[in-house]
Amino acid sequence: MKILVPVKRVVDYNVKIRVKPDGSGVELANVKMSMNPFDEIAIEEALRLKEAGKATEVIAVSIGPVKTDETIRTALAMGADRGIWVKTDEAGIEPLTVAKILRKIVEAEGPGLVILGKQAIDDDANQTGQMLSALLGWPQATFASKVVVGEGKIDVTREIDGGLQTLELALPAVLTTDLRLNEPRYASLPNIMKAKKKPIEEKSAADLGIDLSPRLEVLSTLEPAGRTAGKKVGSVAELVGDLKQAGVI
Amino acid sequence: MATLLFAEHDDASLNPVTARALTAALALGAPVHVLVVGENARPAAEAAAKLEGVAEVLLADAPVYAHRLAEPVASLGVALAAQYDALVAPSTAVWKSVLPRIAALIDVMQVSDAVAVIAPDIFERPIYAGNAIQRVRVRDAKKVVTIRTAAFAATGEGGSAPIRAITPADAPAGTLFVGEQIAASERPDLTAARIIVSGGRAVGSAENFAKVIEPLADALGAAVGASRAAVDAGYAPNDWQVGQTGKVVAPDLYVAVGISGAIQHLAGMKDSKVIVAINKDEDAPIFSVADFGLVGDLFQLVPELTAEIAKAKA
Numbered sequence: 084m085k086i087l088v089p090v091k092r093v094v095d096y097n098v099k100i101r102v103k104p105d106g107s108g109v110e111l112a113n114v115k116m117s118m119n120p121f122d123e124i125a126i127e128e129a130l131r132l133k134e135a136g137k138a139t140e141v142i143a144v145s146i147g148p149v150k151t152d153e154t155i156r157t158a159l160a161m162g163a164d165r166g167i168w169v170k171t172d173e174a175g176i177e178p179l180t181v182a183k184i185l186r187k188i189v190e191a192e193g194p195g196l197v198i199l200g201k202q203a204i205d206d207d208a209n210q211t212g213q214m215l216s217a218l219l220g221w222p223q224a225t226f227a228s229k230v231v232v233g234e235g236k237i238d239v240t241r242e243i244d245g246g247l248q249t250l251e252l253a254l255p256a257v258l259t260t261d262l263r264l265n266e267p268r269y270a271s272l273p274n275i276m277k278a279k280k281k282p283i284e285e286k287s288a289a290d291l292g293i294d295l296s297p298r299l300e301v302l303s304t305l306e307p308a309g310r311t312a313g314k315k316v317g318s319v320a321e322l323v324g325d326l327k328q329a330g331v332i
Numbered sequence: 333m334a335t336l337l338f339a340e341h342d343d344a345s346l347n348p349v350t351a352r353a354l355t356a357a358l359a360l361g362a363p364v365h366v367l368v369v370g371e372n373a374r375p376a377a378e379a380a381a382k383l384e385g386v387a388e389v390l391l392a393d394a395p396v397y398a399h400r401l402a403e404p405v406a407s408l409g410v411a412l413a414a415q416y417d418a419l420v421a422p423s424t425a426v427w428k429s430v431l432p433r434i435a436a437l438i439d440v441m442q443v444s445d446a447v448a449v450i451a452p453d454i455f456e457r458p459i460y461a462g463n464a465i466q467r468v469r470v471r472d473a474k475k476v477v478t479i480r481t482a483a484f485a486a487t488g489e490g491g492s493a494p495i496r497a498i499t500p501a502d503a504p505a506g507t508l509f510v511g512e513q514i515a516a517s518e519r520p521d522l523t524a525a526r527i528i529v530s531g532g533r534a535v536g537s538a539e540n541f542a543k544v545i546e547p548l549a550d551a552l553g554a555a556v557g558a559s560r561a562a563v564d565a566g567y568a569p570n571d572w573q574v575g576q577t578g579k580v581v582a583p584d585l586y587v588a589v590g591i592s593g594a595i596q597h598l599a600g601m602k603d604s605k606v607i608v609a610i611n612k613d614e615d616a617p618i619f620s621v622a623d624f625g626l627v628g629d630l631f632q633l634v635p636e637l638t639a640e641i642a643k644a645k646a
């Protein structure tokens with residue numbers, strides 16, 4: 084069974100982004116970029132399934148402009164076997180469009196499992212996996228925290244409101260990862276060297292027949308309402324007095 | 333045409349986030365129908381019918397909708413979509429899983445986590461862990477929108493909408509429900525609580541959560557939350573996680589105990605009315621959003637605070 088893992092290049096989670104003063108977007112020049120953390124978890128899970136003999140090949144795919152291949156390389160350095168890069172002029176392709184592109188890749192590659200991150204930490208949309216699953220007509224399990232692959236099926240424990248839920252999906256299927264699924268490995272130096280020789284196949288959205296025009300028009304990007312630091316209180320008694328005065332207790 | 337609101341409920345009762353999402357749905361300006369989908373879900377439908385401003389409640393009650401699995405529920409949503417201009421749901425685990433499926437199947441780009449309705453086709457939504465707010469206009473003829481319920485007040489009760497039973501749609505096979513572990517708790521639900529006490533990595537163990545954090549929560553009548561670090565370490569269950577990738581809350585009072593205040597945590601609680609931080613590091617970033625900061629050891633300060641609150645309430 085092949086496993087396909089879509090990965091996204093995003094602003095590193097440690098960076099506090101700044102909104103451009105003219106409201107035209109977020110400052111992305113000279114900002115550290117990394118693989119979306121949930122996608123690292125997805126790659127890790129695919130690698131573990133391969134190491135356990137449940138999968139034969141792990142393919143990392145990404146959609147984006149120049150330098151997107153760096154993120155695919157990161158996946159290859161972690162241990163993915165090969166990459167697919169769907170090149171675009173711009174970053175920030177909408178989830179619905181990404182799902183349509185991924186459907187084409189799935190149809191061409193025939194994986195038994197697609198594992199995606201539950202959300203990208205830039206647009207925080209939490210849509211792509213569900214959309215892909217719907218377009219393919221495959222079962223889905225979002226927010227996975229445990230995965231057990233069986234014969235033609237997969238048991239997935241999911242983080243839901245109130246606790247955990249376990250589903251059994253017939254393969255092929257689509258999963259999205261939550262934080263507790265695993266702790267992703269770091270790429271070792273020898274593996275980073277090896278990854279340089281692994282193949283990355285380039286495609287264009289036009290080759291796949293997908294229109295990239297956005298459906299949502301971004302009118303402006305605004306600074307959120309700010310919050311200023313209040314005061315430090317000297318004692319528990321003072322705190323309780325302040326909370327009473329604020330009317331919250 | 334009307335707006336269809338998907339109700340969050342557990343069949344027996346309606347989750348209070350539904351009334352908040354209703355406020356957003358009503359802001360679109362069209363009549364709002366509420367869909368209650370589940371198994372033995374009439375009690376939830378009756379509760380939905382009482383919400384002010386609801387024009388009609390649709391009840392899809394069938395074994396195939398037990399546990400609200402994404403595939404059958406999405407098929408039902410697709411079958412209903414033709415009659416509506418907008419499909420709206422609270423951003424809960426269930427609807428985060430279902431709505432994008434419907435959006436893809438009717439070829440609409442979804443707006444996730446709306447925090448403001450500016451016009452029937454214009455919404456504001458947070459990006460980058462809430463460090464920027466994007467104002468977007470939907471170009472598709474239909475709108476599919478999930479609502480960040482912490483950003484909307486609840487609509488009141490007093491309505492008496494009719495309840496109409498609807499027949500199930502065809503459901504795809506492939507997904508089987510195996511089991512669920514849902515913690516029963518006497519405490520208020522995180523997303524509905526007026527007060528929340530959250531513990532971080534510094535709490536150190538599940539036992540300490542029970543010994544130190546939970547008594548303070550109980551003294552305040554509060555829900556309990558946690559940072560990702562506390563959940564990852566197994567000190568707290570996953571559904572207590574507050575933050576960018578957990579629950580987003582905006583209670584009247586949020587007490588952060590032994591939490592440093594990483595961007596991802598702040599994303600989930602910085603819209604709380606009053607924030608209290610207890611941390612031994614006076615430079616911890618959490619103090620930059622706290623109205624009241626108490627610097628010191630949580631193991632000394634929290635029990636003191638619990639006693640002081642109990643005294644104040646007695």
Ligand SMILES: Cc1cc2nc3c(=O)[nH]c(=O)nc-3n(C[C@H](O)[C@H](O)[C@H](O)COP(=O)(O)OP(=O)(O)OC[C@H]3O[C@@H](n4cnc5c(N)ncnc54)[C@H](O)[C@@H]3O)c2cc1C
Nearest residue numbers: 532533534559560561575576577590591592596597612630
């Ligand atoms: C993809 C991704 C998603 C994430 N999503 C979330 C999310 O949704 N929610 C979330 O919370 N985090 C999230 N995080 C993690 C986040 O970046 C932080 O790592 C996490 O919030 C830290 O938790 P903490 O504050 O409990 O721990 P720490 O940062 O370790 O802070 C512990 C604090 O306790 C204080 N302390 C220590 N001992 C005591 C004592 N005895 N008394 C008082 N204070 C003490 C310390 O001074 C410190 O400030 C995410 C990270 C990533 C990469």
